[in-house]
Amino acid sequence: MPILFKNMEINGMVVPNRFVRSATNDRHADVSGRVNDRFIAVYESLAAGGIGLIITGHAYVTWNGKASTTMMGVHDDDLVPDLRRLVEAVHHYGSKIVMQLNHAGRQTSSSIIGETPVAPSAVYYKLFEETPRALTEDEIEGLIEAYASAAMRAFSVGFDGVQIHAAHGYLASQFISLYTNKREDKWGGPLENRMRFPLEILRRIRKAVGDNYPVLIKLNSEDFLEGGLTIEEGSQIARALSREGIDAIEISGGMMESGNHIAKTGIKSEEDEAYFLNNAKMFREVINAPLILVGGLRSPGIMERLIEGGEADMVSLSRPFIREPDLVNRWKRGDTKKADCISCNGCQRYRDEPVRCIQLDKNKS
Numbered sequence: 424m425p426i427l428f429k430n431m432e433i434n435g436m437v438v439p440n441r442f443v444r445s446a447t448n449d450r451h452a453d454v455s456g457r458v459n460d461r462f463i464a465v466y467e468s469l470a471a472g473g474i475g476l477i478i479t480g481h482a483y484v485t486w487n488g489k490a491s492t493t494m495m496g497v498h499d500d501d502l503v504p505d506l507r508r509l510v511e512a513v514h515h516y517g518s519k520i521v522m523q524l525n526h527a528g529r530q531t532s533s534s535i536i537g538e539t540p541v542a543p544s545a546v547y548y549k550l551f552e553e554t555p556r557a558l559t560e561d562e563i564e565g566l567i568e569a570y571a572s573a574a575m576r577a578f579s580v581g582f583d584g585v586q587i588h589a590a591h592g593y594l595a596s597q598f599i600s601l602y603t604n605k606r607e608d609k610w611g612g613p614l615e616n617r618m619r620f621p622l623e624i625l626r627r628i629r630k631a632v633g634d635n636y637p638v639l640i641k642l643n644s645e646d647f648l649e650g651g652l653t654i655e656e657g658s659q660i661a662r663a664l665s666r667e668g669i670d671a672i673e674i675s676g677g678m679m680e681s682g683n684h685i686a687k688t689g690i691k692s693e694e695d696e697a698y699f700l701n702n703a704k705m706f707r708e709v710i711n712a713p714l715i716l717v718g719g720l721r722s723p724g725i726m727e728r729l730i731e732g733g734e735a736d737m738v739s740l741s742r743p744f745i746r747e748p749d750l751v752n753r754w755k756r757g758d759t760k761k762a763d764c765i766s767c768n769g770c771q772r773y774r775d776e777p778v779r780c781i782q783l784d785k786n787k788s
């Protein structure tokens with residue numbers, strides 16, 4: 424599998440292999456969003472396990488962008504010392520760490536943030552049975568600045584880069600989708616207007632951190648919802664971001680309301696793996712930026728072929744590393760059996776508890 428263990432450079436960040444831990448909200452932080460010792464221990468185990476690039480779980484850029492009780496935050500300067508400890512712990516093992524920046528938009532609830540959630544438009548969110556308030560234009564400008572300030576915090580404590588979360592139905596994903604964006608001003612309507620929000624975030628982050636700092640994005644390729652983002656639209660946004668100088672695009676898809684699309688269950692055979700590959704092929708035709716593929720990857724042989732065939736530059740996994748943080752080192756040692764994760768999504772079941780593999784719990788009992 425030599426190609427999987429070759430360096431990859433992203434705007435000066437040299438990643439020691441092609442494996443990415445896709446952003447995973449492990450729910451180990453304090454309720455204030457602070458990274459603590461148990462949070463750092465998870466990241467240490469991932470880095471010790473040989474993952475080249477670890478992307479943090481989504482970190483909220485303003486308090487009202489918090490999606491769950493014990494996720495990490497980056498909205499306040501007080502959080503900075505513990506974020507620095509996290510970076511140092513990961514760098515100790517030679518891995519790179521990128522912070523995923525996010526705002527939940529409508530995919531949160533007033534019980535979590537203490538006020539009515541905000542969104543591009545007041546579109547009812549059926550999972551939490553709540554209708555958000557539409558943002559004013561001034562508030563949109565303020566939020567874009569908040570992404571830039573958050574990126575500066577990450578930059579200042581030594582994160583190797585940042586990733587804008589524009590997938591899975593969170594705020595940036597809400598702006599690009601007609602399903603959630605019904606605005607009639609410059610932030611809504613035609614695709615050029617709807618993509619303004621992520622593009623402005625990219626521009627404002629660049630202005631803050633400079634040209635020589637990796638800024639990545641995780642982007643929905645489509646929403647899998649009637650009236651939502653289509654792959655044709657997703658590809659056009661990817662092209663615009665690539666032209667604007669994004670340093671890498673991680674392709675994903677689905678919103679929380681879309682059903683079994685973001686983290687698909689039932690990945691059994693090799694044919695079930697790499698479930699965004701067809702969409703990735705469409706992105707590949709229109710972007711110059713490196714492409715990171717996520718979604719159901721379990722077999723190292725498949726990952727090797729994807730990189731060798733030029734269909735992806737890096738492979739990104741989430742659930743397999745919850746079950747086996749040392750998976751990359753296992754494969755490196757020559758045990759190339761596919762990941763043990765059976766894609767049951769038991770690890771997503773308990774919203775307010777730290778994420779863990781319930782299959783391992785079963786094996787222990």
Ligand SMILES: Cc1cc2nc3c(=O)[nH]c(=O)nc-3n(C[C@H](O)[C@H](O)[C@H](O)COP(=O)(O)O)c2cc1C
Binds near residue numbers: 719
């Ligand atoms: C427990 C859990 C938490 C997740 N948290 C995030 C997150 O914070 N940000 C994000 O972009 N995706 C998140 N995801 C989605 C994963 O990054 C990934 O896109 C998806 O699980 C498919 O990859 P996999 O098949 O390797 O698990 C999460 C997934 C799981 C299972």
Ligand code: SF4
Binds near residue numbers: 742768779780781
């Ligand atoms: S509970 Fe364990 S086996 Fe099931 S999806 Fe999560 S990590 Fe994989």
